[in-house]
Amino acid sequence: MNILVCIAKAPDTTTKIKFNAEANALDGNGVTWIVNPSDEWYALVKALELKEAAGQGKVSIITVGLSEDDSIIRKALAVGADEAFRINMSPDSAASVAAQIAAWMKGQSFDFILTGKETIDYNGSLMGGLLAAELDLPYIPMIEKLDVQSGIATMSRDIGGGTEEVQVQGPFVASATKGLAEQRIPNMRGIMAARTKPITVVEPQSIDSTVQYLDFTLPAEKGACKMIDPENMDELVRLLHSEAKAL
Amino acid sequence: MNVLVYIDLQLGKPRKNAAELLTYASKMADGGTVSALVLGPCSEDLTQLGDFGAQKVLHANAPELASFDGLTHGKLLAEAVQFSQSDVAIVAFDHSGRAVAPVAAAKLKAGLVAGAAGLPLGNSFPVKAFSGKALAKVKVLTSVWVVALTPNSIPSEKTAGTAALESWTPSSIPVSKIKVLATHKNASDIPLPEAERVVSGGRGLKGPENWGLVEDLAKELGAATACSRPVSDIGWRPHHEHVGQTGITIRPNLYIAAGISGAIQHLAGVNSSKTIVVINTDAEAPFFKAADYGVVGDAFEVLPKLTQAIKKFKAEQA
Ligand SMILES: Cc1cc2nc3c(=O)[nH]c(=O)nc-3n(C[C@H](O)[C@H](O)[C@H](O)COP(=O)(O)OP(=O)(O)OC[C@H]3O[C@@H](n4cnc5c(N)ncnc54)[C@H](O)[C@@H]3O)c2cc1C
Numbered sequence: 001m002n003i004l005v006c007i008a009k010a011p012d013t014t015t016k017i018k019f020n021a022e023a024n025a026l027d028g029n030g031v032t033w034i035v036n037p038s039d040e041w042y043a044l045v046k047a048l049e050l051k052e053a054a055g056q057g058k059v060s061i062i063t064v065g066l067s068e069d070d071s072i073i074r075k076a077l078a079v080g081a082d083e084a085f086r087i088n089m090s091p092d093s094a095a096s097v098a099a100q101i102a103a104w105m106k107g108q109s110f111d112f113i114l115t116g117k118e119t120i121d122y123n124g125s126l127m128g129g130l131l132a133a134e135l136d137l138p139y140i141p142m143i144e145k146l147d148v149q150s151g152i153a154t155m156s157r158d159i160g161g162g163t164e165e166v167q168v169q170g171p172f173v174a175s176a177t178k179g180l181a182e183q184r185i186p187n188m189r190g191i192m193a194a195r196t197k198p199i200t201v202v203e204p205q206s207i208d209s210t211v212q213y214l215d216f217t218l219p220a221e222k223g224a225c226k227m228i229d230p231e232n233m234d235e236l237v238r239l240l241h242s243e244a245k246a247l
Numbered sequence: 248m249n250v251l252v253y254i255d256l257q258l259g260k261p262r263k264n265a266a267e268l269l270t271y272a273s274k275m276a277d278g279g280t281v282s283a284l285v286l287g288p289c290s291e292d293l294t295q296l297g298d299f300g301a302q303k304v305l306h307a308n309a310p311e312l313a314s315f316d317g318l319t320h321g322k323l324l325a326e327a328v329q330f331s332q333s334d335v336a337i338v339a340f341d342h343s344g345r346a347v348a349p350v351a352a353a354k355l356k357a358g359l360v361a362g363a364a365g366l367p368l369g370n371s372f373p374v375k376a377f378s379g380k381a382l383a384k385v386k387v388l389t390s391v392w393v394v395a396l397t398p399n400s401i402p403s404e405k406t407a408g409t410a411a412l413e414s415w416t417p418s419s420i421p422v423s424k425i426k427v428l429a430t431h432k433n434a435s436d437i438p439l440p441e442a443e444r445v446v447s448g449g450r451g452l453k454g455p456e457n458w459g460l461v462e463d464l465a466k467e468l469g470a471a472t473a474c475s476r477p478v479s480d481i482g483w484r485p486h487h488e489h490v491g492q493t494g495i496t497i498r499p500n501l502y503i504a505a506g507i508s509g510a511i512q513h514l515a516g517v518n519s520s521k522t523i524v525v526i527n528t529d530a531e532a533p534f535f536k537a538a539d540y541g542v543v544g545d546a547f548e549v550l551p552k553l554t555q556a557i558k559k560f561k562a563e564q565a
């Protein structure tokens with residue numbers, strides 16, 4: 001079973017978000033980068049579980065990023081991926097990431113492709129769908145369960161207000177959400193092994209951007225919190241109605 | 248400009264968010280035509296979509312469209328954009344929209360705005376970024392646009408218009424490779440991302456047996472229920488209730504958090520809520536800094552009192 005997992009980097013979840021002077025990009029100073037949580041915890045670990053259960057196959061990871069992202073790639077290799085590919089450009093939108101990965105996929109063969117549910121920085125949750133569209137493959141977003149038996153994948157996915165069980169034969173793209181697998185902390189052996197696993201650098205194609213991030217602003221600070229006496233919930237209800245217009 | 252709205256069906260009826268999407272489309276169209284696209288058999292009178300600004304409804308009611316497939320629906324949305332000569336396609340930034348929008352955008356070679364949080368200024372849209380910690384401006388560089396609108400971004404407005412219903416036959420219906428085996432509905436009726444009010448509980452509630460307190464208040468408010476990550480990790484509550492940076496992001500009108508400390512990862516998923524009420528025994532809990540109204544007190548006492556106060560308020564209003 002050969003599985004491709006798409007890995008993005010993301011600022012550590014405790015990062016205080018700041019922007020550069022032009023306000024058009026994150027100020028990377030002092031930011032610790034991590035593997036985007038749903039890519040690592042759910043998509044990658046599930047791919048490893050399936051490979052282990054099958055007793056054969058390979059888990060490959062791909063990221064669109066620059067050489068500074070190799071540390072993130074090593075982390076994913078330490079968790080257990082077998083080999084890595086990096087398309088050598090700074091990702092500027094989900095659409096260009098998808099177009100680059102799709103272009104690279106020509107000539108590659110995988111049973112299926114997993115992405116995370118969304119990156120925690122831009123939160124587009126669109127890359128998987130865009131990639132599926134480029135490759136003309138079925139796309140199953142937000143899967144919580146995945147089982148593969150003789151080439152048929154059975155999945156359960158979150159459909160907002162419920163779940164749906166679906167079956168797909170042949171290659172597909174799915175995005176992984178909570179429940180699919182449990183985070184694996186890499187052990188010493190994994191970390192050592194990751195040092196010698198191959199990272200293949202691929203040069204990007206020239207593809208036009210369709211959207212552009214102009215600038216970023218931080219939300220206005222909240223005013224002071226109004227404290228309400230715990231014995232006086234009528235007062236809270238009154239304020240929610242007349243002041244906040246929330247009732 | 249001409250705008251086409253993708254209307255998602257749930258159990259054969261347009262989802263409640265159709266009103267918001269059509270209102271948004273009408274404002275964007277600014278005199279242009281607003282059309283709605285409905286795919287699959289539908290048990291409701293679709294001319295009612297005119298109430299929120301649709302002038303035309305394209306309805307493809309082939310039975311094979313009843314089960315949802317992002318690839319099929321996305322391709323048909325792209326075809327409908329061309330058929331209706333629309334400049335913009337609007338979908339909800341929800342579970343279905345996230346699967347439909349990218350396909351339509353890829354087929355149309357259109358710029359895709361993910362998670363628009365309001366109306367555009369020219370061709371640049373406000374969108375949420377960094378898990379709600381920031382707002383970005385995104386410019387679309389193509390002539391046709393696909394816009395996925397974050398739920399609860401603008402209030403829906405009724406209009407006096409009527410919609411003309413047109414049955415529409417797409418050139419071909421791509422055969423879905425996805426076979427739907429079963430669909431299960433969650434116990435609560437209101438999907439969390441669409442809920443206007445949310446009551447949420449954290450580890451401070453001590454155990455799943457105490458969730459009645461959260462549910463009673465939610466029921467009285469017509470709210471959905473949510474929880475912090477550890478609560479769903481230990482299995483007190485289902486995964487789909489987990490809100491935050493690694494859970495789902497919500498922006499209801501009212502968010503009530505009981506027994507939640509307000510860690511930065513939790514706040515990331517809820518801090519766009521219009522009004523936040525925090526109930527916590529610890530006056531130093533970080534959540535109070537992000538709250539509009541705070542109650543320092545024991546959730547086990549405060550929640551029932553608040554539920555009673557809401558009951559009383561509703562009785563007075565009636
Ligand atoms: C990578 C990463 C991602 C994460 N993503 C998320 C996420 O998406 N969502 C999320 O929620 N968390 C997330 N977390 C976890 C987050 O950091 C916090 O640990 C978590 O939000 C704390 O949950 P809590 O507030 O329920 O519990 P606690 O931190 O244990 O807080 C319980 C609170 O309840 C109060 N309390 C106790 N008893 C009572 C009572 N009787 N009445 C009222 N109040 C009471 C306490 O004063 C305390 O403030 C993430 C963490 C990491 C590292």
Ligand SMILES: Nc1ncnc2c1ncn2[C@@H]1O[C@H](COP(=O)(O)O)[C@@H](O)[C@H]1O
Pocket residue numbers: 006007008009036038039062063064065091094097114115116117118119120122123124125126127128
């Ligand atoms: N630069 C990237 N390289 C590889 N995969 C990515 C990249 N960005 C996003 N992805 C994948 O696409 C998923 C959704 O990303 P997004 O559309 O940005 O929310 C992520 O969880 C990753 O699996």
